[in-house]
Amino acid sequence: MSVPNPQAQFNPASRAGLPRIAVLLPCYNEEAAIAQTIAGFRAALPDALIYVYDNNSADRTRDVAAEAGAIVRSERMQGKGHVVRRMFADIEADIYVMADGDATYDASAAPTLIRKLIDEQLDMVVGARQSEVEEAYRRGHRIGNRLFNALLASLFGRSFSDIFSGYRVFSRRFAKSFPALARGFETETEISVHALELAMPVGEVVTVYGARPEGSHSKLSTYRDGWRIMKTILNLFRIERPVIFYGSFSLFLLALAVVLSVPLILTYIETGLVPRFPTAILVTGLTLLAALSFFAGLILDTVTRGRREIRRLHYLGLPAPGADRR
Numbered sequence: 334m335s336v337p338n339p340q341a342q343f344n345p346a347s348r349a350g351l352p353r354i355a356v357l358l359p360c361y362n363e364e365a366a367i368a369q370t371i372a373g374f375r376a377a378l379p380d381a382l383i384y385v386y387d388n389n390s391a392d393r394t395r396d397v398a399a400e401a402g403a404i405v406r407s408e409r410m411q412g413k414g415h416v417v418r419r420m421f422a423d424i425e426a427d428i429y430v431m432a433d434g435d436a437t438y439d440a441s442a443a444p445t446l447i448r449k450l451i452d453e454q455l456d457m458v459v460g461a462r463q464s465e466v467e468e469a470y471r472r473g474h475r476i477g478n479r480l481f482n483a484l485l486a487s488l489f490g491r492s493f494s495d496i497f498s499g500y501r502v503f504s505r506r507f508a509k510s511f512p513a514l515a516r517g518f519e520t521e522t523e524i525s526v527h528a529l530e531l532a533m534p535v536g537e538v539v540t541v542y543g544a545r546p547e548g549s550h551s552k553l554s555t556y557r558d559g560w561r562i563m564k565t566i567l568n569l570f571r572i573e574r575p576v577i578f579y580g581s582f583s584l585f586l587l588a589l590a591v592v593l594s595v596p597l598i599l600t601y602i603e604t605g606l607v608p609r610f611p612t613a614i615l616v617t618g619l620t621l622l623a624a625l626s627f628f629a630g631l632i633l634d635t636v637t638r639g640r641r642e643i644r645r646l647h648y649l650g651l652p653a654p655g656a657d658r659r
Contacts, residue, residue, distance in 0.1 A: 373440030460500030579630030
């Protein structure tokens with residue numbers, strides 16, 4: 334006997350043959366803003382299912398979200414990355430709309446982002462933030478965003494204008510192929526790198542970014558989370574570009590060995606002697622380490638290519654958004 338799909342049973346879009354849309358709202362202590370956020374997405378996407386994933390809130394976030402008509406679930410492991418991993422794993426939909434539960438993102442822009450995703454058969458559309466309110470998007474965060482955007486472009490060849498935006502629309506094949514290894518706010522960086530590494534078709538739409546409602550406070554720490562994001566980018570660069578990463582160390586060690594060996598070579602040419610044996614041993618060791626680092630990069634590059642091919646094949650095994658309409 335077949336078991337009915339609860340998504341198909343309760344989602345009006347599935348009964349009408351339309352794409353199933355899920356709105357995902359990760360939340361931590363958003364009692365003051367979550368009802369307004371839900372109401373905005375309910376008005377913009379009346380046929381979508383709205384999920385609120387509570388991440389150990391100490392206030393009434395869960396109760397307020399349930400009263401506002403959302404499907405409320407919990408993730409006990411603290412951090413936005415853990416919540417994103419759980420949402421993508423548990424929820425079945427054709428299109429995923431992810432936003433923060435703090436009412437700062439323009440919910441009315443969601444249909445535009447979804448339309449762009451479907452019409453252009455993209456896998457991700459980023460809602461690039463544009464704010465005229467100074468308090469909504471702090472100057473330090475704007476500067477940090479530009480710096481990280483430039484760093485990501487230099488490391489991976491291309492980037493987005495707003496890699497830290499929490500307002501994104503995903504295809505099913507993105508959500509189900511995304512490994513989601515990050516724990517905290519660096520998950521947006523990991524999402525961006527995943528799209529760049531698999532050369533996914535992506536787009537951006539400029540959206541309004543507003544100030545938080547009174548009583549709602551940001552959980553982002555400029556320096557702590559900025560450092561974690563920097564470590565995430567460098568770690569992903571090490572994993573995805575091992576030849577360049579380890580080759581840079583190899584080149585540095587080799588250059589140091591050459592600099593240290595010049596006096597030894599000159600002395601040997603003049604006298605035929607090598608008077609400083611410790612320096613000669615150090616130069617030999619640095620040269621060997623340089624060679625080992627270079628070959629380690631080559632070997633890891635082969636492993637990385639194999640992993641990337643497997644991820645790419647899994648990604649291609651799922652249909653593109655809107656593919657059945659063509």
